[in-house]
Amino acid sequence: MAAPLLEVRDLRVEFPSRRGTLTALDGISFAIAPGEVLGMVGESGAGKSMTGAAVIGLLEPPGRIAGGEIRLAGERIDNLPYERLRRLRGKRIGAIFQDPLTTLNPLYSVGRQLSETMLTHLPISPAEARRRAIGWLEQVGIPAAARRIDSYPHEFSGGMRQRVVIALALCAEPDLVIADEPTTALDVSIQAQVIALLKRLAREQGTAMLLITHDMGVIAETADRVAVMYAGRIVEIGPVRDVVKAPRHPYSAGLMAAIPPLAARIERLAQIEGAMPRLAAIPPGCAFNPRCPQVFARCRDARPVLRPAGASQAACWLYDDPAGGGVHG
Amino acid sequence: MTAFILARLLQAVPVVLTVALISFLMFTYVGDPVAIMLGQDFTEQQRTQLIHELGLDQPILMQFARFVGNALRGEFGLSYRLSRPVAELIAERAPATLELAGCAALFALALGLPMGVYTGLYRNSWLSRVFLTFSLIGVSLPTFLIGILLILVFSVWLGWLPSFGRGDTVQLGWWSTGLLTLSGLKALVLPSITLGLFQLTLIMRLVRAEMLEVLRTDYIKFARARGLTDRAINFGHALKNTLVPVITIAGLQLGGIIAFAIVTETVFQWPGMGLLFIQSVGVADIPVMAAYLLLIALVFVAINLIVDLLYYAVDPRLRIGRGGH
Amino acid sequence: MLARALDSDIWHSFRGSPITMVSAVVALICIAGAMLAPWLAPSDPFDLASLSLGDAFKPPRWSDGGDPAFPLGSDGQGRDVLSAIMYGGRVSLLVGFAAVLLSTLLGLGLGLLAGYVGGALDAVLMRIADIQLTFPGFLIALLIDGVVRAVLPAEVHDRIALLVVICAIGISAWPSIARTVRGSTLVERNKEYVLAARIIGVPAWRIMLSHVLPNVLGPVLVIATLNLSGAILAEATLSFLGVGMPPTQPSLGTLIRIGNDFLLSGEWWITLFPGAALVALVLSVNLLGDWLRDALNPRLR
Numbered sequence: 001m002a003a004p005l006l007e008v009r010d011l012r013v014e015f016p017s018r019r020g021t022l023t024a025l026d027g028i029s030f031a032i033a034p035g036e037v038l039g040m041v042g043e044s045g046a047g048k049s050m051t052g053a054a055v056i057g058l059l060e061p062p063g064r065i066a067g068g069e070i071r072l073a074g075e076r077i078d079n080l081p082y083e084r085l086r087r088l089r090g091k092r093i094g095a096i097f098q099d100p101l102t103t104l105n106p107l108y109s110v111g112r113q114l115s116e117t118m119l120t121h122l123p124i125s126p127a128e129a130r131r132r133a134i135g136w137l138e139q140v141g142i143p144a145a146a147r148r149i150d151s152y153p154h155e156f157s158g159g160m161r162q163r164v165v166i167a168l169a170l171c172a173e174p175d176l177v178i179a180d181e182p183t184t185a186l187d188v189s190i191q192a193q194v195i196a197l198l199k200r201l202a203r204e205q206g207t208a209m210l211l212i213t214h215d216m217g218v219i220a221e222t223a224d225r226v227a228v229m230y231a232g233r234i235v236e237i238g239p240v241r242d243v244v245k246a247p248r249h250p251y252s253a254g255l256m257a258a259i260p261p262l263a264a265r266i267e268r269l270a271q272i273e274g275a276m277p278r279l280a281a282i283p284p285g286c287a288f289n290p291r292c293p294q295v296f297a298r299c300r301d302a303r304p305v306l307r308p309a310g311a312s313q314a315a316c317w318l319y320d321d322p323a324g325g326g327v328h329g
Numbered sequence: 330m331t332a333f334i335l336a337r338l339l340q341a342v343p344v345v346l347t348v349a350l351i352s353f354l355m356f357t358y359v360g361d362p363v364a365i366m367l368g369q370d371f372t373e374q375q376r377t378q379l380i381h382e383l384g385l386d387q388p389i390l391m392q393f394a395r396f397v398g399n400a401l402r403g404e405f406g407l408s409y410r411l412s413r414p415v416a417e418l419i420a421e422r423a424p425a426t427l428e429l430a431g432c433a434a435l436f437a438l439a440l441g442l443p444m445g446v447y448t449g450l451y452r453n454s455w456l457s458r459v460f461l462t463f464s465l466i467g468v469s470l471p472t473f474l475i476g477i478l479l480i481l482v483f484s485v486w487l488g489w490l491p492s493f494g495r496g497d498t499v500q501l502g503w504w505s506t507g508l509l510t511l512s513g514l515k516a517l518v519l520p521s522i523t524l525g526l527f528q529l530t531l532i533m534r535l536v537r538a539e540m541l542e543v544l545r546t547d548y549i550k551f552a553r554a555r556g557l558t559d560r561a562i563n564f565g566h567a568l569k570n571t572l573v574p575v576i577t578i579a580g581l582q583l584g585g586i587i588a589f590a591i592v593t594e595t596v597f598q599w600p601g602m603g604l605l606f607i608q609s610v611g612v613a614d615i616p617v618m619a620a621y622l623l624l625i626a627l628v629f630v631a632i633n634l635i636v637d638l639l640y641y642a643v644d645p646r647l648r649i650g651r652g653g654h
Numbered sequence: 655m656l657a658r659a660l661d662s663d664i665w666h667s668f669r670g671s672p673i674t675m676v677s678a679v680v681a682l683i684c685i686a687g688a689m690l691a692p693w694l695a696p697s698d699p700f701d702l703a704s705l706s707l708g709d710a711f712k713p714p715r716w717s718d719g720g721d722p723a724f725p726l727g728s729d730g731q732g733r734d735v736l737s738a739i740m741y742g743g744r745v746s747l748l749v750g751f752a753a754v755l756l757s758t759l760l761g762l763g764l765g766l767l768a769g770y771v772g773g774a775l776d777a778v779l780m781r782i783a784d785i786q787l788t789f790p791g792f793l794i795a796l797l798i799d800g801v802v803r804a805v806l807p808a809e810v811h812d813r814i815a816l817l818v819v820i821c822a823i824g825i826s827a828w829p830s831i832a833r834t835v836r837g838s839t840l841v842e843r844n845k846e847y848v849l850a851a852r853i854i855g856v857p858a859w860r861i862m863l864s865h866v867l868p869n870v871l872g873p874v875l876v877i878a879t880l881n882l883s884g885a886i887l888a889e890a891t892l893s894f895l896g897v898g899m900p901p902t903q904p905s906l907g908t909l910i911r912i913g914n915d916f917l918l919s920g921e922w923w924i925t926l927f928p929g930a931a932l933v934a935l936v937l938s939v940n941l942l943g944d945w946l947r948d949a950l951n952p953r954l955r
Contacts (some may be wrong), residue, residue: 058553090556102547106646107569116565117555168555273500289537330679347785355801361729469937471887477914481922492918581788589795595895596914610796613804622797629788645681 004031010068037224094169098181100161104153131279159190231287238312282327346624352619405620426601446559454523467530476596580636656700675940688743695737745905750886756824761831769839783829794826
């Protein structure tokens with residue numbers, strides 16, 4: 001793998017509260033190469049979005065980074081002063097949010113919001129910014145872009161607004177885009193188009209992407225590698241083909257079984273029994289142990305870390321034997 | 330645009346008509362205008378003639394139509410107390426009230442808005458706490474007590490500012506202004522603060538609450554994620570969105586200023602419409618009361634219209650018919 | 655019973671808020687001082703025989719020339735300011751409570767009627783409420799007072815001033831309660847148990863009283879408490895303007911108006927102490943109302 005663009009090592013995020021400190025993310029480590037798409041999956045509350053927020057330095061207070069480091073092209077960015085971090089956002093790391101109906105300011109035209117972003121980060125004139133804004137609207141597939149540039153967000157449909165949001169995330173030509181559930185709020189019929197657009201633009205611009213979603217279908221189609229999160233930790237990370245075809249961690253296996261196969265008609269989706277624990281009530285040992293079909297004594301005593309398992313890495317005691325990969329009973 | 334204004338004006342018609350009806354009923358049935366105008370000695374013939382002249386022998390609907398017609402021409406008859414045309418009295422007093430209300434509104438907005446923004450942005454700073462405590466007092470102190478306290482401190486104890494009247498005024502056509510002389514300006518200070526303080530605290534609290542609300546929205550988070558400067562986010566994006574609801578409520582509150590001017594004018598013996606009204610209530614001078622009531626209703630309608638237009642200017646979602654889907 | 659009350663949520667929320675406890679104490683002192691004025695006050699300000707112009711304009715007892723017989727000084731007629739405040743507070747509180755009672759009854763009745771009957775009656779009532787809400791309450795009260803003055807001769811008016819002021823303020827404050835009650839009534843009216851009651855022939859008024867009323871009492875109580883400070887303030891404003899309580903039956907507002915005439919000559923205590931009493935009363939009632947609103951509405955916490 002080439003020198004990573006983004007490298008997160010041992011990231012730990014805490015929320016101090018009156019009843020003691022909650023650890024929301026623990027031991028998060030991953031890397032993204034230039035131009036690579038890393039998918040991040042898990043149930044809601046697993047910490048996917050929080051990982052994204054930590055990378056761009058927009059954790060909701062009182063949340064804070066309590067340990068580990070984040071590097072962008074080798075430079076540490078988790079401890080930057082506010083102003084330097086701000087210059088990074090939008091310019092080198094773009095972001096796409098979930099709900100296009102609420103992420104655009106309703107009182108400004110889309111052209112103004114695009115120009116404003118470019119003028120903040122690029123040394124160009126307002127006229128040039130406007131010209132580029134029209135170009136971007138064309139690129140994301142908005143018909144009659146030159147006419148629509150002065151329209152307000154409410155004059156666009158949800159899918160069109162998400163295209164505008166994508167243009168906003170990419171317009172300052174960042175090296176990395178964090179896309180947090182970019183299609184979840186969209187109509188099913190439009191999801192595929194938006195994902196295709198995102199994939200094409202990322203490839204054309206050479207932009208790397210952290211694609212956060214709970215939709216394994218989207219990951220399978222778009223990502224190069226995938227990280228599976230559970231209760232604030234990465235439980236498995238590896239090439240997308242391996243994780244989908246041969247998931248190592250029992251939780252990943254459960255997730256993959258829950259993907260509805262497009263062709264087959266089945267009576268009922270496979271389900272993982274139980275629910276993910278709340279942050280305040282994470283059990284000792286492996287966080288998944290109360291729900292794990294293959295649980296054994298060690299899972300309740302000690303917490304596993306990521307270890308090589310096939311082409312991937314999994315945090316599971318099943319793969320404790322470095323040479324192994326076999327499933328114990 | 331024109332359709333929008335017309336629609337809003339049409340909505341205001343029932344309100345104005347209702348108030349006009351109340352004024353009319355007061356005018357016609359409260360007290361006995363004939364007896365008051367005739368005085369002690371009169372013949373039955375004089376009485377019948379006056380009733381006829383006043384149109385009191387006509388059907389009630391005709392009388393109402395006539396009342397509205399007269400009101401539209403600014404004719405409200407004679408004041409019982411001063412025996413002068415009501416329209417003339419009000420025209421004479423209006424500049425004083427309007428200047429006072431204008432200064433009070435300016436004071437409330439010019440301080441209330443930035444204080445609200447500040448307390449919204451830095452809600453844990455000590456200055457914010459000071460502002461909030463101050464606003465609690467501002468809401469609980471009745472207007473007339475604020476005036477009394479200001480007079481006690483700045484007129485009686487310190488002797489800096491006058492405690493009553495408008496000072497010297499300059500006549501500009503029919504408008505008498507106190508804004509062009511030093512004594513006129515000095516006389517405006519205490520009454521304006523008295524009248525504007527309640528509105529100031531209200532606007533501040535409102536802007537703060539809206540600001541906190543807006544700062545939590547997705548589009549503000551997205552603006553941060555786009556790396557916009559704090560200045561652009563706070564004043565470009567957050568403040569503008571705050572203004573939408575603030576305009577509505579602040580607008581209505583500024584309408585309240587005209588009504589509350591009654592109290593302030595009494596405290597400072599300010600020769601405006603409010604003082605005229607309160608003196609009229611004291612002696613049941615119905616024509617003046619009826620005219621003032623209608624005037625206030627019109628002011629409220631006008632303010633509502635201005636609020637709607639501002640709304641229209643700020644929020645593109647109301648401007649339908651532009652662009653397509 | 656008491657033990658249960660002491661263990662309730664409301665009590666705990668009360669104990670957890672020092673500002674609320676202080677407010678309650680201040681409000682209690684104000685109310686007790688006013689109610690027990692005939693027994694507690696140093697003198698009877700209405701006993702003309704006991705007044706002497708020689709006692710006029712005495713400053714508070716702690717300043718130069720103060721007289722221990724007049725703890726907060728005396729006014730232009732030699733009346734003890736403290737006693738006047740206590741008797742004045744009686745009038746202010748009486749007007750406040752009576753006006754709130756009137757507006758609450760009006761609001762409950764009209765709100766239930768509008769919500770339950772609906773149709774044209776509902777439209778007319780809510781339209782009137784809308785128009786009334788456009789204007790500040792005290793302006794409406796001022797108007798009502800003015801009309802009554804025009805109808806009645808001055809001597810009669812002065813005699814029933816208390817009643818007039820109560821009605822004027824009471825009528826000016828009904829819309830806010832009526833709207834809340836109407837809203838809840840609309841919700842309840844379409845529930846199945848009300849429909850069932852109607853089908854078996856229970857009269858409409860009994861359905862409203864036994865089913866709808868209990869549901870709206872909480873919010874109405876909160877609005878009424880918040881209205882109380884508003885009513886006391888409205889009365890004080892009217893009296894200050896000289897159209898509320900006459901000097902023969904002074905409220906705190908009337909006392910402030912009387913004292914205001916002496917402000918410029920330096921006798922500040924005649925107006926400032928009644929003013930302070932008014933603020934203490936209104937502020938404490940306000941804070942209690944805020945607390946009650948939060949305590950009865952768990953969603954806000």
